[in-house]
Amino acid sequence: MDVEGGRPAPGVQMQDYQQQPGGELAPPLVQYTAVTMVAETPKDHIIWSLCLFVYCNPCFLGLVALIFSIKARDxxxxxxxxxxxxxxxxxxxxxxxxxxxxxxxxxxxxIYYAIAIIKSVAIIKTISRPNGY
Structure with missing residues (x-):
C-alpha cells in the first residue's frame, strides 16, 4: 500500500473499524438481506381459448389453442x-x-355489408323514380 502524505493510494478502500468497550478495534457488522422470490406460475390462457372456441372458431384455431391451453394446465x-x-x-x-x-x-x-346496403339504396332510388328521372 502506497501512502502519500498520510492518505492511501487511490482505489484502496479503508475499512471502518469501531471501538469496542474493551478498547479493541472490531470490524463493522455486516447485515445480509435474503430475498425469497417465488417463481410466477405460467399462464395457460384457457379463458381466452374457450371464448375463441365457443364464439368464433376461425380456421379451427380456437380448438388448437384450447388443446394447448389444456396441456399447459395439465x-x-x-x-x-x-x-x-x-x-x-x-x-x-x-x-x-x-x-x-x-x-x-x-x-x-x-365493409362488405356497408357497400351492399349503399348499392341497394341507390338501386331502390333509381327504381322508385318515375320515368327514370
Missing amino acids: RKMMGDLQEAQRYGSTARIINIVATVLLCLIVTACV
Missing part, C-alpha cells in the same frame, strides 16, 4: 413448469393469430 398441475410455460406460450400465440384473423374477418364483413 403440465402446471403436474409441476412441470417449463413445459407448462412452453404450451401456454404456444396457446397465447395461437390465440393472438385467431383474434387478429377474427378482427379482419369481422371488418371485411362490415
Whole structure:
C-alpha cells in the first residue's frame, strides 16, 4: 500500500473499524438481506381459448389453442413448469393469430355489408323514380 502524505493510494478502500468497550478495534457488522422470490406460475390462457372456441372458431384455431391451453394446465398441475410455460406460450400465440384473423374477418364483413346496403339504396332510388328521372 502506497501512502502519500498520510492518505492511501487511490482505489484502496479503508475499512471502518469501531471501538469496542474493551478498547479493541472490531470490524463493522455486516447485515445480509435474503430475498425469497417465488417463481410466477405460467399462464395457460384457457379463458381466452374457450371464448375463441365457443364464439368464433376461425380456421379451427380456437380448438388448437384450447388443446394447448389444456396441456399447459395439465403440465402446471403436474409441476412441470417449463413445459407448462412452453404450451401456454404456444396457446397465447395461437390465440393472438385467431383474434387478429377474427378482427379482419369481422371488418371485411362490415365493409362488405356497408357497400351492399349503399348499392341497394341507390338501386331502390333509381327504381322508385318515375320515368327514370
